[in-house]
Amino acid sequence: MPPARGLCLFPAQVLGGIVAAALVACMVPGNIAIVQTTLAPRFFTSLLVFTVLMLAAEKSKDTFIAPIGIGLALFVAEIAGVYYTGASLNPARSFGPCVAGASFQGYHWIYWVGPCLGAFIAAGYYHFVKFMNYEEVNPGQDSAGGDFDNEHA
Template identity: 65%
Template structure:
C-alpha cells in the first residue's frame, strides 16, 4: 500500500492503470484457476529449490526467477499476473478503485499455495530423494 501511494505521488497519471484485471475473454472462474496454478507452480519451485537443502541450493534464485518469469508470461495477459495479493491490493488501495472480482487475487494465490504445499508433502511422503540416490555425494564413483 505504501509503495502504491508513493508511486501515485511521484509519477503523473492515474495509478489505476497498473491495477490487475481480467482480460475481456477471461471469466472470473478462469481467473481464479489461472492465478491458482501460476501461484502453485511458483510456490512448489520455491519449496523444492530453497526449502530443500542440496549442493545446488545456491542456484535457487535463478530457478525461482525463471519460474516467476514463466508464470508471468503465461498469465499476465489473462489475469494481470498477480500471484501475490499484495501486488493487487497496493495499487487498488492507492487508486481507491477495486474491481468487483478483486477477491480472485486473494483466493487464487491461497488455493495455489495450498495445492503446492499438498503436492510437496505428497512427494516428501514418497521419498522423492530416492529417485536419484547419491546426487549430493562428493565422490565420482557410482555404487550399485
C-alpha cells in the same frame, strides 16, 4: 516459516504494496488505476510456490543456485500469467494499487483466493512427493563423487 514470523510478514507485505503503489501514484502522472490487475480464469502461484519449496526449502548441494531457478519460475509465471491475471502472483501486488486508487473491482477477492489456493496446492503436492520419498528416485544426487566405485569408470 514459523507461524509467528508469517503473522508479522503478511501485514508488512500488504502495507509495503500499499505504500509502493501510493508512492508510484505520487511520482507518475495519470491515474494509478491503470496498473491495477485485471482478471481472466487462471492462476500461476502454485508454480512459483512449488519451485521455492523444491529449490530453497529442500537443502542440497545445489541450494546456493536456488535464486536462479526461482527467478526463472517467476519469469515464466509472469510472462504466461500477464494475459490471464495481470501477472499478479501476490495479493499485496493487487491490493496496493486498489487502495492507492481508491477503486476495487468486484472480483478483487479472487486475487486473495487464487494465490492462497495455488500455495495450498503446491504445498500439498510438495508434501505428497516428500511422502513418496522422491529422493530415492535419484540416489546419491548430492554426492561429491567420493562414493564412486572405480571399477565402473
